Amino acid sequence: MGEQRQRPRRRGQGELEALVLSALKEADGPATAGWVQERLGGDLAYTTVITILTRLLAKGAVTRERSGRSFAWTCALDQAGLAARRMRKVLDSESDREAVLASFVTGLGPDDERLLRELLRPAGPDGED
Secondary structure, three states: OOOOOOOOOOOOHHHHHHHHHHHHHHOOOOEEHHHHHHHOOOOOOHHHHHHHHHHHHHOOOEEEEEEOOEEEEEEOOOHHHHHHHHHHHHHHOOOOHHHHHHHHHHOOOHHHHHHHHHHHOOOOOOOOO
16 A cells, blocks of 8 residues: 555634744744744745734734735734734624623623623722722
């Protein structure tokens, strides 16, 4: 029997976005797509990196500035900010916002519920509880 070539595992869009954001956060300043590609070990095609950066730009997760004939990219949101943005987008797409929020909150575990209560608790006059 001949040798079977194993195809590389296909990564999801969210996973690729997380890798690109992580690389950008490590940069000392704005970084080119080529720098990001190199930082990720070169296993992604340059065009794939550009596509991911463009999607992240549309989501508000990165910014870009002209750098010669191409762009330099900067991380504007971290993974938590990107996840929160996705959650808001889902919430905004529903007609019964109150029902969606109520269902979400009642489905939280005790630790998450406690954390949510702490986050929603108003701060005292000098910023402390």
